[in-house]
Amino acid sequence: MISSESSDEELATLHEAAAACAKPVRKAKKAQVAADHTPSKKRPAEDAADPEEAQRLKREARKRRKAEEKLAREAAQRAAQQQQQAAERAAMGRAYTLSMAVPGSILDNAQTKELRTYLAGQVARAAVIFQVDEVVVFDDQLGSSSGSAGAPKKRAHDCHVFMARILQYLETPQYLRRALFPMHQDLSCAGLLNPLDCPHHLRAHEWSAYREGVVTDRPLKEKEGSHVYVGLQREVVVDKRITPGIRVTVQIDEASKDFKKKSECARVPGCWELGGD
The missing domain is CATH 2.40.50.140 (Nucleic acid-binding proteins)
Incomplete structure:
Protein backbone atom coordinates (compact mmCIF):
# COMPACT_ATOMS: atom_id res chain seq x y z
CA MET A 1 0.00 0.00 0.00
CA ILE A 2 1.32 3.46 -0.90
CA SER A 3 0.85 6.18 1.62
CA SER A 4 0.17 9.79 0.87
CA GLU A 5 3.59 10.65 2.11
CA SER A 6 5.38 8.64 -0.61
CA SER A 7 7.73 10.55 -2.72
CA ASP A 8 7.57 11.05 -6.47
CA GLU A 9 10.55 8.78 -6.92
CA GLU A 10 8.70 5.79 -5.47
CA LEU A 11 5.70 6.37 -7.77
CA ALA A 12 7.93 6.53 -10.85
CA THR A 13 9.66 3.31 -9.79
CA LEU A 14 6.32 1.48 -9.48
CA HIS A 15 5.16 2.64 -12.93
CA GLU A 16 8.39 1.47 -14.54
CA ALA A 17 8.05 -1.95 -12.93
CA ALA A 18 4.45 -2.36 -14.19
CA ALA A 19 5.44 -1.35 -17.72
CA ALA A 20 8.32 -3.82 -17.68
CA CYS A 21 5.95 -6.64 -16.73
CA ALA A 22 3.44 -5.76 -19.50
CA LYS A 23 6.00 -5.71 -22.36
CA PRO A 24 6.69 -9.48 -22.41
CA VAL A 25 2.95 -10.22 -22.46
CA ARG A 26 2.37 -7.93 -25.48
CA LYS A 27 5.36 -9.40 -27.28
CA ALA A 28 4.07 -12.94 -26.71
CA LYS A 29 0.64 -12.02 -28.10
CA LYS A 30 2.17 -10.40 -31.19
CA ALA A 31 4.34 -13.44 -31.79
CA GLN A 32 1.31 -15.74 -31.54
CA VAL A 33 -0.74 -13.63 -33.99
CA ALA A 34 2.15 -13.53 -36.46
CA ALA A 35 2.55 -17.26 -36.22
CA ASP A 36 -1.14 -17.76 -36.93
CA HIS A 37 -1.00 -15.58 -40.07
CA THR A 38 2.34 -16.84 -41.35
CA PRO A 39 1.80 -19.43 -44.14
CA SER A 40 3.30 -22.72 -43.27
CA LYS A 41 4.71 -25.08 -45.85
CA LYS A 42 3.36 -28.01 -43.94
CA ARG A 43 -0.31 -28.90 -43.65
CA PRO A 44 -1.93 -28.89 -40.17
CA ALA A 45 -1.75 -32.03 -38.17
CA GLU A 46 -5.29 -33.02 -39.01
CA ASP A 47 -4.65 -32.71 -42.79
CA ALA A 48 -1.37 -34.54 -42.53
CA ALA A 49 -3.13 -37.29 -40.67
CA ASP A 50 -5.47 -38.02 -43.68
CA PRO A 51 -3.64 -37.29 -46.98
CA GLU A 52 -6.20 -39.26 -49.04
CA GLU A 53 -8.99 -36.96 -47.88
CA ALA A 54 -6.92 -33.94 -48.84
CA GLN A 55 -6.29 -35.35 -52.32
CA ARG A 56 -9.99 -36.07 -52.73
CA LEU A 57 -10.88 -32.51 -51.80
CA LYS A 58 -8.33 -31.25 -54.32
CA ARG A 59 -9.81 -33.37 -57.08
CA GLU A 60 -13.35 -32.24 -56.29
CA ALA A 61 -12.30 -28.59 -56.31
CA ARG A 62 -10.51 -29.10 -59.63
CA LYS A 63 -13.61 -30.78 -61.10
CA ARG A 64 -15.87 -27.96 -59.91
CA ARG A 65 -13.54 -25.37 -61.41
CA LYS A 66 -13.44 -27.19 -64.76
CA ALA A 67 -17.22 -27.59 -64.78
CA GLU A 68 -17.71 -23.87 -64.11
CA GLU A 69 -15.28 -22.98 -66.89
CA LYS A 70 -17.08 -25.33 -69.28
CA LEU A 71 -20.45 -23.81 -68.43
CA ALA A 72 -19.06 -20.32 -68.98
CA ARG A 73 -17.65 -21.31 -72.38
CA GLU A 74 -20.94 -22.91 -73.41
CA ALA A 75 -22.88 -19.82 -72.34
CA ALA A 76 -20.53 -17.59 -74.34
CA GLN A 77 -20.89 -19.85 -77.39
CA ARG A 78 -24.69 -19.82 -77.12
CA ALA A 79 -24.73 -16.05 -76.86
CA ALA A 80 -22.46 -15.75 -79.90
CA GLN A 81 -24.65 -18.17 -81.88
CA GLN A 82 -27.79 -16.26 -80.95
CA GLN A 83 -26.23 -12.99 -82.05
CA GLN A 84 -25.11 -14.56 -85.33
CA GLN A 85 -28.56 -16.03 -85.96
CA ALA A 86 -30.20 -12.70 -85.20
CA ALA A 87 -27.84 -10.96 -87.63
CA GLU A 88 -28.56 -13.58 -90.31
CA ARG A 89 -32.31 -13.23 -89.81
CA ALA A 90 -32.02 -9.46 -90.06
CA ALA A 91 -30.02 -9.79 -93.27
CA MET A 92 -32.36 -12.36 -94.80
CA GLY A 93 -35.53 -10.47 -93.94
CA ARG A 94 -38.70 -11.73 -92.37
CA ALA A 95 -39.45 -15.44 -92.20
CA TYR A 96 -43.03 -15.16 -93.44
CA THR A 97 -44.85 -13.97 -96.57
CA LEU A 98 -47.20 -11.00 -96.46
CA SER A 99 -49.99 -11.44 -99.00
CA MET A 100 -52.76 -9.08 -100.08
CA ALA A 101 -55.96 -10.22 -101.80
CA VAL A 102 -57.74 -7.78 -104.12
CA PRO A 103 -60.94 -8.39 -106.12
CA GLY A 104 -60.48 -7.53 -109.75
CA SER A 105 -64.04 -6.21 -109.92
CA ILE A 106 -63.00 -2.93 -108.27
CA LEU A 107 -61.85 -1.81 -111.72
CA ASP A 108 -65.45 -1.95 -112.96
CA ASN A 109 -66.18 1.21 -110.99
CA ALA A 110 -63.78 3.17 -113.21
CA GLN A 111 -65.33 4.68 -116.33
CA THR A 112 -62.33 4.80 -118.66
CA LYS A 113 -59.22 2.75 -119.32
CA GLU A 114 -57.05 5.56 -117.96
CA LEU A 115 -58.90 5.48 -114.64
CA ARG A 116 -58.72 1.69 -114.48
CA THR A 117 -54.99 1.82 -115.10
CA TYR A 118 -54.55 4.51 -112.45
CA LEU A 119 -56.57 2.49 -109.91
CA ALA A 120 -54.44 -0.61 -110.50
CA GLY A 121 -51.35 1.57 -110.08
CA GLN A 122 -52.64 2.79 -106.71
CA VAL A 123 -53.03 -0.82 -105.57
CA ALA A 124 -49.44 -1.51 -106.60
CA ARG A 125 -48.25 1.61 -104.78
CA ALA A 126 -49.99 0.55 -101.56
CA ALA A 127 -48.45 -2.92 -101.82
CA VAL A 128 -44.97 -1.43 -102.13
CA ILE A 129 -45.44 0.98 -99.23
CA PHE A 130 -46.54 -1.78 -96.86
CA GLN A 131 -43.89 -4.22 -98.18
CA VAL A 132 -46.37 -6.79 -99.48
CA ASP A 133 -44.70 -9.88 -100.92
CA GLU A 134 -47.64 -11.22 -102.89
CA VAL A 135 -50.79 -9.73 -104.42
CA VAL A 136 -53.64 -12.15 -105.16
CA VAL A 137 -56.26 -10.96 -107.65
CA PHE A 138 -59.42 -13.02 -107.14
CA ASP A 139 -62.84 -13.18 -108.77
CA ASP A 140 -65.49 -12.30 -106.18
CA GLN A 141 -68.28 -13.50 -108.51
CA LEU A 142 -66.78 -16.89 -109.28
CA GLY A 143 -69.42 -18.72 -107.21
CA SER A 144 -72.31 -17.55 -109.40
CA SER A 145 -73.38 -20.15 -111.95
CA SER A 146 -73.68 -19.11 -115.57
CA GLY A 147 -77.24 -20.45 -115.85
CA SER A 148 -78.72 -18.62 -112.86
CA ALA A 149 -80.74 -15.46 -113.19
CA GLY A 150 -78.28 -13.49 -111.07
CA ALA A 151 -75.26 -14.50 -113.12
CA PRO A 152 -73.09 -11.57 -114.24
CA LYS A 153 -73.21 -10.52 -117.85
CA LYS A 154 -70.26 -11.14 -120.10
CA ARG A 155 -67.89 -8.21 -119.96
CA ALA A 156 -66.16 -6.64 -122.89
CA HIS A 157 -62.90 -6.95 -120.93
CA ASP A 158 -61.63 -9.14 -118.11
CA CYS A 159 -60.91 -6.85 -115.17
CA HIS A 160 -58.97 -9.55 -113.31
CA VAL A 161 -56.53 -10.14 -116.14
CA PHE A 162 -56.25 -6.39 -116.67
CA MET A 163 -55.26 -5.76 -113.04
CA ALA A 164 -52.87 -8.71 -112.95
CA ARG A 165 -51.12 -7.51 -116.11
CA ILE A 166 -50.75 -3.96 -114.78
CA LEU A 167 -49.37 -5.22 -111.45
CA GLN A 168 -46.87 -7.50 -113.17
CA TYR A 169 -45.81 -4.67 -115.44
CA LEU A 170 -45.19 -2.28 -112.55
CA GLU A 171 -43.33 -4.91 -110.51
CA THR A 172 -40.87 -5.56 -113.34
CA PRO A 173 -37.77 -3.32 -113.43
CA GLN A 174 -37.89 -0.70 -116.17
CA TYR A 175 -34.95 -2.13 -118.10
CA LEU A 176 -36.72 -5.50 -118.47
CA ARG A 177 -40.19 -4.37 -119.51
CA ARG A 178 -39.49 -4.15 -123.23
CA ALA A 179 -38.12 -7.71 -123.27
CA LEU A 180 -40.83 -9.27 -121.10
CA PHE A 181 -43.95 -7.34 -122.12
CA PRO A 182 -44.85 -7.07 -125.81
CA MET A 183 -47.32 -4.50 -127.09
CA HIS A 184 -50.76 -5.04 -125.58
CA GLN A 185 -53.93 -2.99 -125.42
CA ASP A 186 -54.11 -3.32 -121.62
CA LEU A 187 -50.76 -1.53 -121.36
CA SER A 188 -51.65 1.33 -123.67
CA CYS A 189 -52.06 3.72 -120.70
CA ALA A 190 -49.25 2.29 -118.55
CA GLY A 191 -47.06 5.27 -119.41
CA LEU A 192 -49.29 7.45 -117.22
CA LEU A 193 -48.22 5.56 -114.10
CA ASN A 194 -45.39 6.71 -111.89
CA PRO A 195 -42.56 4.21 -111.27
CA LEU A 196 -42.77 2.29 -108.00
CA ASP A 197 -39.02 2.54 -107.34
CA CYS A 198 -38.89 -0.83 -105.57
CA PRO A 199 -35.62 -2.02 -103.99
CA HIS A 200 -35.01 -4.40 -106.91
CA HIS A 201 -35.55 -1.64 -109.47
CA LEU A 202 -31.87 -0.78 -109.75
CA ARG A 203 -30.25 1.71 -112.07
CA ALA A 204 -27.09 1.14 -114.07
CA HIS A 205 -24.85 3.03 -111.60
CA GLU A 206 -26.25 1.29 -108.50
CA TRP A 207 -24.51 -1.78 -107.09
CA SER A 208 -26.30 -4.73 -105.54
CA ALA A 209 -25.36 -8.35 -104.93
Missing part, protein backbone atom coordinates in the same frame (compact mmCIF):
# COMPACT_ATOMS: atom_id res chain seq x y z
CA TYR A 210 -28.62 -9.42 -106.60
CA ARG A 211 -30.09 -8.10 -109.83
CA GLU A 212 -33.12 -9.01 -111.91
CA GLY A 213 -32.33 -10.05 -115.46
CA VAL A 214 -33.62 -11.73 -118.59
CA VAL A 215 -31.83 -14.49 -120.49
CA THR A 216 -30.84 -13.43 -124.01
CA ASP A 217 -30.36 -15.55 -127.12
CA ARG A 218 -26.78 -14.41 -127.59
CA PRO A 219 -24.62 -17.46 -128.40
CA LEU A 220 -21.95 -18.57 -125.96
CA LYS A 221 -18.68 -20.24 -126.90
CA GLU A 222 -18.80 -22.60 -123.97
CA LYS A 223 -21.28 -25.46 -124.00
CA GLU A 224 -22.72 -24.60 -120.59
CA GLY A 225 -23.83 -21.11 -119.68
CA SER A 226 -26.07 -18.27 -120.80
CA HIS A 227 -25.95 -14.53 -121.28
CA VAL A 228 -28.21 -12.52 -118.98
CA TYR A 229 -29.08 -8.86 -119.34
CA VAL A 230 -29.29 -7.27 -115.87
CA GLY A 231 -29.57 -3.60 -116.78
CA LEU A 232 -25.83 -2.88 -116.95
CA GLN A 233 -23.68 -1.81 -119.86
CA ARG A 234 -22.66 -5.39 -120.58
CA GLU A 235 -24.37 -8.70 -120.11
CA VAL A 236 -23.31 -11.21 -117.49
CA VAL A 237 -22.60 -14.89 -118.02
CA VAL A 238 -24.13 -17.51 -115.75
CA ASP A 239 -23.01 -21.11 -115.43
CA LYS A 240 -26.39 -22.58 -116.42
CA ARG A 241 -28.08 -23.18 -119.73
CA ILE A 242 -31.46 -21.38 -119.59
CA THR A 243 -34.13 -20.84 -122.20
CA PRO A 244 -33.94 -17.32 -123.67
CA GLY A 245 -36.63 -14.91 -122.53
CA ILE A 246 -36.83 -16.29 -118.99
CA ARG A 247 -36.65 -13.82 -116.11
CA VAL A 248 -34.04 -14.74 -113.51
CA THR A 249 -32.45 -13.33 -110.37
CA VAL A 250 -28.66 -13.23 -110.62
CA GLN A 251 -26.22 -13.14 -107.72
CA ILE A 252 -23.11 -11.15 -108.58
CA ASP A 253 -19.80 -11.59 -106.76
CA GLU A 254 -18.24 -8.65 -104.97
CA ALA A 255 -15.12 -9.22 -107.07
CA SER A 256 -17.18 -8.39 -110.17
CA LYS A 257 -18.34 -5.06 -108.77
CA ASP A 258 -16.49 -3.01 -111.38
CA PHE A 259 -16.91 -5.43 -114.28
CA LYS A 260 -18.99 -2.93 -116.29
CA LYS A 261 -15.81 -0.95 -116.91
CA LYS A 262 -14.10 -3.95 -118.50
CA SER A 263 -14.38 -5.15 -122.06
CA GLU A 264 -15.35 -8.71 -121.22
CA CYS A 265 -18.51 -9.99 -119.61
CA ALA A 266 -18.59 -10.81 -115.92
CA ARG A 267 -19.07 -14.39 -114.83
CA VAL A 268 -21.43 -14.93 -111.92
CA PRO A 269 -21.89 -18.15 -109.93
CA GLY A 270 -25.55 -18.83 -110.63
CA CYS A 271 -29.09 -17.59 -110.97
CA TRP A 272 -32.63 -18.36 -109.91
CA GLU A 273 -35.45 -18.70 -112.38
CA LEU A 274 -38.53 -16.64 -111.59
CA GLY A 275 -40.91 -17.17 -114.45
CA GLY A 276 -41.52 -17.55 -118.13
CA ASP A 277 -41.87 -15.09 -120.95
Whole structure:
Protein backbone atom coordinates (compact mmCIF):
# COMPACT_ATOMS: atom_id res chain seq x y z
CA MET A 1 0.00 0.00 0.00
CA ILE A 2 1.32 3.46 -0.90
CA SER A 3 0.85 6.18 1.62
CA SER A 4 0.17 9.79 0.87
CA GLU A 5 3.59 10.65 2.11
CA SER A 6 5.38 8.64 -0.61
CA SER A 7 7.73 10.55 -2.72
CA ASP A 8 7.57 11.05 -6.47
CA GLU A 9 10.55 8.78 -6.92
CA GLU A 10 8.70 5.79 -5.47
CA LEU A 11 5.70 6.37 -7.77
CA ALA A 12 7.93 6.53 -10.85
CA THR A 13 9.66 3.31 -9.79
CA LEU A 14 6.32 1.48 -9.48
CA HIS A 15 5.16 2.64 -12.93
CA GLU A 16 8.39 1.47 -14.54
CA ALA A 17 8.05 -1.95 -12.93
CA ALA A 18 4.45 -2.36 -14.19
CA ALA A 19 5.44 -1.35 -17.72
CA ALA A 20 8.32 -3.82 -17.68
CA CYS A 21 5.95 -6.64 -16.73
CA ALA A 22 3.44 -5.76 -19.50
CA LYS A 23 6.00 -5.71 -22.36
CA PRO A 24 6.69 -9.48 -22.41
CA VAL A 25 2.95 -10.22 -22.46
CA ARG A 26 2.37 -7.93 -25.48
CA LYS A 27 5.36 -9.40 -27.28
CA ALA A 28 4.07 -12.94 -26.71
CA LYS A 29 0.64 -12.02 -28.10
CA LYS A 30 2.17 -10.40 -31.19
CA ALA A 31 4.34 -13.44 -31.79
CA GLN A 32 1.31 -15.74 -31.54
CA VAL A 33 -0.74 -13.63 -33.99
CA ALA A 34 2.15 -13.53 -36.46
CA ALA A 35 2.55 -17.26 -36.22
CA ASP A 36 -1.14 -17.76 -36.93
CA HIS A 37 -1.00 -15.58 -40.07
CA THR A 38 2.34 -16.84 -41.35
CA PRO A 39 1.80 -19.43 -44.14
CA SER A 40 3.30 -22.72 -43.27
CA LYS A 41 4.71 -25.08 -45.85
CA LYS A 42 3.36 -28.01 -43.94
CA ARG A 43 -0.31 -28.90 -43.65
CA PRO A 44 -1.93 -28.89 -40.17
CA ALA A 45 -1.75 -32.03 -38.17
CA GLU A 46 -5.29 -33.02 -39.01
CA ASP A 47 -4.65 -32.71 -42.79
CA ALA A 48 -1.37 -34.54 -42.53
CA ALA A 49 -3.13 -37.29 -40.67
CA ASP A 50 -5.47 -38.02 -43.68
CA PRO A 51 -3.64 -37.29 -46.98
CA GLU A 52 -6.20 -39.26 -49.04
CA GLU A 53 -8.99 -36.96 -47.88
CA ALA A 54 -6.92 -33.94 -48.84
CA GLN A 55 -6.29 -35.35 -52.32
CA ARG A 56 -9.99 -36.07 -52.73
CA LEU A 57 -10.88 -32.51 -51.80
CA LYS A 58 -8.33 -31.25 -54.32
CA ARG A 59 -9.81 -33.37 -57.08
CA GLU A 60 -13.35 -32.24 -56.29
CA ALA A 61 -12.30 -28.59 -56.31
CA ARG A 62 -10.51 -29.10 -59.63
CA LYS A 63 -13.61 -30.78 -61.10
CA ARG A 64 -15.87 -27.96 -59.91
CA ARG A 65 -13.54 -25.37 -61.41
CA LYS A 66 -13.44 -27.19 -64.76
CA ALA A 67 -17.22 -27.59 -64.78
CA GLU A 68 -17.71 -23.87 -64.11
CA GLU A 69 -15.28 -22.98 -66.89
CA LYS A 70 -17.08 -25.33 -69.28
CA LEU A 71 -20.45 -23.81 -68.43
CA ALA A 72 -19.06 -20.32 -68.98
CA ARG A 73 -17.65 -21.31 -72.38
CA GLU A 74 -20.94 -22.91 -73.41
CA ALA A 75 -22.88 -19.82 -72.34
CA ALA A 76 -20.53 -17.59 -74.34
CA GLN A 77 -20.89 -19.85 -77.39
CA ARG A 78 -24.69 -19.82 -77.12
CA ALA A 79 -24.73 -16.05 -76.86
CA ALA A 80 -22.46 -15.75 -79.90
CA GLN A 81 -24.65 -18.17 -81.88
CA GLN A 82 -27.79 -16.26 -80.95
CA GLN A 83 -26.23 -12.99 -82.05
CA GLN A 84 -25.11 -14.56 -85.33
CA GLN A 85 -28.56 -16.03 -85.96
CA ALA A 86 -30.20 -12.70 -85.20
CA ALA A 87 -27.84 -10.96 -87.63
CA GLU A 88 -28.56 -13.58 -90.31
CA ARG A 89 -32.31 -13.23 -89.81
CA ALA A 90 -32.02 -9.46 -90.06
CA ALA A 91 -30.02 -9.79 -93.27
CA MET A 92 -32.36 -12.36 -94.80
CA GLY A 93 -35.53 -10.47 -93.94
CA ARG A 94 -38.70 -11.73 -92.37
CA ALA A 95 -39.45 -15.44 -92.20
CA TYR A 96 -43.03 -15.16 -93.44
CA THR A 97 -44.85 -13.97 -96.57
CA LEU A 98 -47.20 -11.00 -96.46
CA SER A 99 -49.99 -11.44 -99.00
CA MET A 100 -52.76 -9.08 -100.08
CA ALA A 101 -55.96 -10.22 -101.80
CA VAL A 102 -57.74 -7.78 -104.12
CA PRO A 103 -60.94 -8.39 -106.12
CA GLY A 104 -60.48 -7.53 -109.75
CA SER A 105 -64.04 -6.21 -109.92
CA ILE A 106 -63.00 -2.93 -108.27
CA LEU A 107 -61.85 -1.81 -111.72
CA ASP A 108 -65.45 -1.95 -112.96
CA ASN A 109 -66.18 1.21 -110.99
CA ALA A 110 -63.78 3.17 -113.21
CA GLN A 111 -65.33 4.68 -116.33
CA THR A 112 -62.33 4.80 -118.66
CA LYS A 113 -59.22 2.75 -119.32
CA GLU A 114 -57.05 5.56 -117.96
CA LEU A 115 -58.90 5.48 -114.64
CA ARG A 116 -58.72 1.69 -114.48
CA THR A 117 -54.99 1.82 -115.10
CA TYR A 118 -54.55 4.51 -112.45
CA LEU A 119 -56.57 2.49 -109.91
CA ALA A 120 -54.44 -0.61 -110.50
CA GLY A 121 -51.35 1.57 -110.08
CA GLN A 122 -52.64 2.79 -106.71
CA VAL A 123 -53.03 -0.82 -105.57
CA ALA A 124 -49.44 -1.51 -106.60
CA ARG A 125 -48.25 1.61 -104.78
CA ALA A 126 -49.99 0.55 -101.56
CA ALA A 127 -48.45 -2.92 -101.82
CA VAL A 128 -44.97 -1.43 -102.13
CA ILE A 129 -45.44 0.98 -99.23
CA PHE A 130 -46.54 -1.78 -96.86
CA GLN A 131 -43.89 -4.22 -98.18
CA VAL A 132 -46.37 -6.79 -99.48
CA ASP A 133 -44.70 -9.88 -100.92
CA GLU A 134 -47.64 -11.22 -102.89
CA VAL A 135 -50.79 -9.73 -104.42
CA VAL A 136 -53.64 -12.15 -105.16
CA VAL A 137 -56.26 -10.96 -107.65
CA PHE A 138 -59.42 -13.02 -107.14
CA ASP A 139 -62.84 -13.18 -108.77
CA ASP A 140 -65.49 -12.30 -106.18
CA GLN A 141 -68.28 -13.50 -108.51
CA LEU A 142 -66.78 -16.89 -109.28
CA GLY A 143 -69.42 -18.72 -107.21
CA SER A 144 -72.31 -17.55 -109.40
CA SER A 145 -73.38 -20.15 -111.95
CA SER A 146 -73.68 -19.11 -115.57
CA GLY A 147 -77.24 -20.45 -115.85
CA SER A 148 -78.72 -18.62 -112.86
CA ALA A 149 -80.74 -15.46 -113.19
CA GLY A 150 -78.28 -13.49 -111.07
CA ALA A 151 -75.26 -14.50 -113.12
CA PRO A 152 -73.09 -11.57 -114.24
CA LYS A 153 -73.21 -10.52 -117.85
CA LYS A 154 -70.26 -11.14 -120.10
CA ARG A 155 -67.89 -8.21 -119.96
CA ALA A 156 -66.16 -6.64 -122.89
CA HIS A 157 -62.90 -6.95 -120.93
CA ASP A 158 -61.63 -9.14 -118.11
CA CYS A 159 -60.91 -6.85 -115.17
CA HIS A 160 -58.97 -9.55 -113.31
CA VAL A 161 -56.53 -10.14 -116.14
CA PHE A 162 -56.25 -6.39 -116.67
CA MET A 163 -55.26 -5.76 -113.04
CA ALA A 164 -52.87 -8.71 -112.95
CA ARG A 165 -51.12 -7.51 -116.11
CA ILE A 166 -50.75 -3.96 -114.78
CA LEU A 167 -49.37 -5.22 -111.45
CA GLN A 168 -46.87 -7.50 -113.17
CA TYR A 169 -45.81 -4.67 -115.44
CA LEU A 170 -45.19 -2.28 -112.55
CA GLU A 171 -43.33 -4.91 -110.51
CA THR A 172 -40.87 -5.56 -113.34
CA PRO A 173 -37.77 -3.32 -113.43
CA GLN A 174 -37.89 -0.70 -116.17
CA TYR A 175 -34.95 -2.13 -118.10
CA LEU A 176 -36.72 -5.50 -118.47
CA ARG A 177 -40.19 -4.37 -119.51
CA ARG A 178 -39.49 -4.15 -123.23
CA ALA A 179 -38.12 -7.71 -123.27
CA LEU A 180 -40.83 -9.27 -121.10
CA PHE A 181 -43.95 -7.34 -122.12
CA PRO A 182 -44.85 -7.07 -125.81
CA MET A 183 -47.32 -4.50 -127.09
CA HIS A 184 -50.76 -5.04 -125.58
CA GLN A 185 -53.93 -2.99 -125.42
CA ASP A 186 -54.11 -3.32 -121.62
CA LEU A 187 -50.76 -1.53 -121.36
CA SER A 188 -51.65 1.33 -123.67
CA CYS A 189 -52.06 3.72 -120.70
CA ALA A 190 -49.25 2.29 -118.55
CA GLY A 191 -47.06 5.27 -119.41
CA LEU A 192 -49.29 7.45 -117.22
CA LEU A 193 -48.22 5.56 -114.10
CA ASN A 194 -45.39 6.71 -111.89
CA PRO A 195 -42.56 4.21 -111.27
CA LEU A 196 -42.77 2.29 -108.00
CA ASP A 197 -39.02 2.54 -107.34
CA CYS A 198 -38.89 -0.83 -105.57
CA PRO A 199 -35.62 -2.02 -103.99
CA HIS A 200 -35.01 -4.40 -106.91
CA HIS A 201 -35.55 -1.64 -109.47
CA LEU A 202 -31.87 -0.78 -109.75
CA ARG A 203 -30.25 1.71 -112.07
CA ALA A 204 -27.09 1.14 -114.07
CA HIS A 205 -24.85 3.03 -111.60
CA GLU A 206 -26.25 1.29 -108.50
CA TRP A 207 -24.51 -1.78 -107.09
CA SER A 208 -26.30 -4.73 -105.54
CA ALA A 209 -25.36 -8.35 -104.93
CA TYR A 210 -28.62 -9.42 -106.60
CA ARG A 211 -30.09 -8.10 -109.83
CA GLU A 212 -33.12 -9.01 -111.91
CA GLY A 213 -32.33 -10.05 -115.46
CA VAL A 214 -33.62 -11.73 -118.59
CA VAL A 215 -31.83 -14.49 -120.49
CA THR A 216 -30.84 -13.43 -124.01
CA ASP A 217 -30.36 -15.55 -127.12
CA ARG A 218 -26.78 -14.41 -127.59
CA PRO A 219 -24.62 -17.46 -128.40
CA LEU A 220 -21.95 -18.57 -125.96
CA LYS A 221 -18.68 -20.24 -126.90
CA GLU A 222 -18.80 -22.60 -123.97
CA LYS A 223 -21.28 -25.46 -124.00
CA GLU A 224 -22.72 -24.60 -120.59
CA GLY A 225 -23.83 -21.11 -119.68
CA SER A 226 -26.07 -18.27 -120.80
CA HIS A 227 -25.95 -14.53 -121.28
CA VAL A 228 -28.21 -12.52 -118.98
CA TYR A 229 -29.08 -8.86 -119.34
CA VAL A 230 -29.29 -7.27 -115.87
CA GLY A 231 -29.57 -3.60 -116.78
CA LEU A 232 -25.83 -2.88 -116.95
CA GLN A 233 -23.68 -1.81 -119.86
CA ARG A 234 -22.66 -5.39 -120.58
CA GLU A 235 -24.37 -8.70 -120.11
CA VAL A 236 -23.31 -11.21 -117.49
CA VAL A 237 -22.60 -14.89 -118.02
CA VAL A 238 -24.13 -17.51 -115.75
CA ASP A 239 -23.01 -21.11 -115.43
CA LYS A 240 -26.39 -22.58 -116.42
CA ARG A 241 -28.08 -23.18 -119.73
CA ILE A 242 -31.46 -21.38 -119.59
CA THR A 243 -34.13 -20.84 -122.20
CA PRO A 244 -33.94 -17.32 -123.67
CA GLY A 245 -36.63 -14.91 -122.53
CA ILE A 246 -36.83 -16.29 -118.99
CA ARG A 247 -36.65 -13.82 -116.11
CA VAL A 248 -34.04 -14.74 -113.51
CA THR A 249 -32.45 -13.33 -110.37
CA VAL A 250 -28.66 -13.23 -110.62
CA GLN A 251 -26.22 -13.14 -107.72
CA ILE A 252 -23.11 -11.15 -108.58
CA ASP A 253 -19.80 -11.59 -106.76
CA GLU A 254 -18.24 -8.65 -104.97
CA ALA A 255 -15.12 -9.22 -107.07
CA SER A 256 -17.18 -8.39 -110.17
CA LYS A 257 -18.34 -5.06 -108.77
CA ASP A 258 -16.49 -3.01 -111.38
CA PHE A 259 -16.91 -5.43 -114.28
CA LYS A 260 -18.99 -2.93 -116.29
CA LYS A 261 -15.81 -0.95 -116.91
CA LYS A 262 -14.10 -3.95 -118.50
CA SER A 263 -14.38 -5.15 -122.06
CA GLU A 264 -15.35 -8.71 -121.22
CA CYS A 265 -18.51 -9.99 -119.61
CA ALA A 266 -18.59 -10.81 -115.92
CA ARG A 267 -19.07 -14.39 -114.83
CA VAL A 268 -21.43 -14.93 -111.92
CA PRO A 269 -21.89 -18.15 -109.93
CA GLY A 270 -25.55 -18.83 -110.63
CA CYS A 271 -29.09 -17.59 -110.97
CA TRP A 272 -32.63 -18.36 -109.91
CA GLU A 273 -35.45 -18.70 -112.38
CA LEU A 274 -38.53 -16.64 -111.59
CA GLY A 275 -40.91 -17.17 -114.45
CA GLY A 276 -41.52 -17.55 -118.13
CA ASP A 277 -41.87 -15.09 -120.95
